[in-house]
Amino acid sequence: MSNRARSYNTEGVVLRRRNLGEADSIFTVFSPTEGKFDAIAKGVRKPKSHMRGHLEPLTRSKMHIAQGRNLDVFTQAETIAGYRAVRDDLDRLTLALYCSELVERFTVDRSPQPQLYDLLNELLEGLDTNGPLTIGRSFELQILAMSGYEMQLANCAICGARFPEGDTLFSAASGGLVCENCRGTAGTGRILSVRAIKVLRFARTASIGQFAGLRLDEGLESELQRALGDAIRIVLDRETNSGKFVEELARPLRASERAARDDVQSSSPFSS
Amino acid sequence: MPEANSTPEPIQRLVDAFHRLPGIGPKSAQRLAYHILRGPEQDAAFLADALMDVKRRISLCSVCLNITEQDPCRYCADDRRDRSTICVVEQALDLLAIERSGYRGLYHVLHGVLNPMDGVGPEDIHVRELVVRLQANEAQEIIMATNPSLEGEATAMYIQRLIGPSGVKVTRLARGLPSGADLEYADDITLARALEGRREI
Numbered sequence: 001m002s003n004r005a006r007s008y009n010t011e012g013v014v015l016r017r018r019n020l021g022e023a024d025s026i027f028t029v030f031s032p033t034e035g036k037f038d039a040i041a042k043g044v045r046k047p048k049s050h051m052r053g054h055l056e057p058l059t060r061s062k063m064h065i066a067q068g069r070n071l072d073v074f075t076q077a078e079t080i081a082g083y084r085a086v087r088d089d090l091d092r093l094t095l096a097l098y099c100s101e102l103v104e105r106f107t108v109d110r111s112p113q114p115q116l117y118d119l120l121n122e123l124l125e126g127l128d129t130n131g132p133l134t135i136g137r138s139f140e141l142q143i144l145a146m147s148g149y150e151m152q153l154a155n156c157a158i159c160g161a162r163f164p165e166g167d168t169l170f171s172a173a174s175g176g177l178v179c180e181n182c183r184g185t186a187g188t189g190r191i192l193s194v195r196a197i198k199v200l201r202f203a204r205t206a207s208i209g210q211f212a213g214l215r216l217d218e219g220l221e222s223e224l225q226r227a228l229g230d231a232i233r234i235v236l237d238r239e240t241n242s243g244k245f246v247e248e249l250a251r252p253l254r255a256s257e258r259a260a261r262d263d264v265q266s267s268s269p270f271s272s
Numbered sequence: 273m274p275e276a277n278s279t280p281e282p283i284q285r286l287v288d289a290f291h292r293l294p295g296i297g298p299k300s301a302q303r304l305a306y307h308i309l310r311g312p313e314q315d316a317a318f319l320a321d322a323l324m325d326v327k328r329r330i331s332l333c334s335v336c337l338n339i340t341e342q343d344p345c346r347y348c349a350d351d352r353r354d355r356s357t358i359c360v361v362e363q364a365l366d367l368l369a370i371e372r373s374g375y376r377g378l379y380h381v382l383h384g385v386l387n388p389m390d391g392v393g394p395e396d397i398h399v400r401e402l403v404v405r406l407q408a409n410e411a412q413e414i415i416m417a418t419n420p421s422l423e424g425e426a427t428a429m430y431i432q433r434l435i436g437p438s439g440v441k442v443t444r445l446a447r448g449l450p451s452g453a454d455l456e457y458a459d460d461i462t463l464a465r466a467l468e469g470r471r472e473i
Contacts, residue, residue: 053459057422082461090429097388241391
């Protein structure tokens with residue numbers, strides 16, 4: 001989009017904010033028409049800024065942007081969806097941040113991917129309307145596919161042969177499920193249960209909304225989380241920042257659950 | 273760089289030192305360095321002394337982690353303050369702002385805020401100290417006074433989850449419209465919260 005007018009309108013989800021100087025911030029926005037881009041909002045950290053609340057990360061906003069010499073400049077912004085319930089719950093918030101980090105890392109500047117934009121909003125809406133946290137798995141699988149890393153779930157990712165229904169090796173490095181015969185040539189991976197494989201196959205064709213209807217027990221969910229986490233890590237060739245945070249978060253939760261259990265025995269968990 | 277060759281080394285060193293400060297570009301750094309050079313020697317000594325003094329004499333309070341000259345800091349040492357509430361703030365500067373509002377309880381300074389996107393986790397800010405502090409403390413209420421930003425909210429919720437089970441009451445600063453604001457420009461979330469928190473007049 002090199003022949004853009006001097007200013008343009010778009011909408012987008014704010015992925016990230018970085019502060020600049022005294023009162024300015026640079027925002028990374030993902031837009032269906034512009035793709036991912038950075039733009040600066042001047043004076044947005046002053047208390048009387050008109051745009052401040054409309055450009056918080058994870059907000060979907062309408063934006064008016066003026067072309068700048070280096071960075072484009074926000075001139076107006078208005079919220080379309082604030083996804084408030086996502087902000088009010090730590091687990092939802094962390095998952096949403098993790099998914100928006102994935103969008104940031106999987107996309108290239110100024111390259112529109114309207115399908116991925118819809119996926120991101122579907123996820124945020126799902127989390128905003130009390131959908132289960134498991135929809136994060138559906139998001140992971142689909143962002144991989146949309147970015148050209150479709151995981152092979154029907155036939156062997158190496159030889160293409162069909163394999164009998166059963167627990168099968170999932171190797172993200174090889175591009176999906178690997179049959180018995182090819183195991184030797186496959187990279188590292190982990191064995192997935194038949195149930196997990198079925199969920200993945202369903203997730204590949206189902207929308208996030210349909211996936212939300214699926215009830216996954218904790219074991220199955222963590223099996224999928226590990227497998228897809230591997231795939232993301234291998235494709236990105238690094239850990240995600242917020243992914244580490246998701247794990248971090250699970251720890252004090254367990255600790256506090258333990259504290260709550262201890263609470264029944266002794267009145268103050270801290271005094272013990 | 274041509275000036276690197278023509279500038280005497282001591283001046284260049286001072287320029288580089290200024291350049292490292294936030295908001296100081298190469299030209300400002302040069303101007304500051306030459307200003308020091310032109311000025312009287314006692315001005316330079318005064319500046320050098322002040323710089324060293326702040327590093328030597330200021331440390332973190334062992335109780336609340338506020339920046340202080342004596343330990344414990346004057347807020348923690350003051351017996352007249354209400355010891356049943358602890359106000360948790362992001363930065364030492366936020367503490368001064370809360371103090372101006374008339375609050376007279378205790379504080380805890382986190383020196384940062386959780387930022388999952390940039391990989392700033394709980395171990396990077398002073399959360400652990402707060403938990404340890406609560407184990408041997410008579411505090412009944414923790415006021416989360418982090419900024420009403422995404423990161424501030426995440427931090428508040430995280431701390432609530434961490435210490436909530438111990439039975440201490442955790443409260444959050446009210447959110448709404450700042451004085452002098454325009455309703456027309458307020459974002460939906462702020463307005464919704466302002467409506468929720470409305471008061472009878």
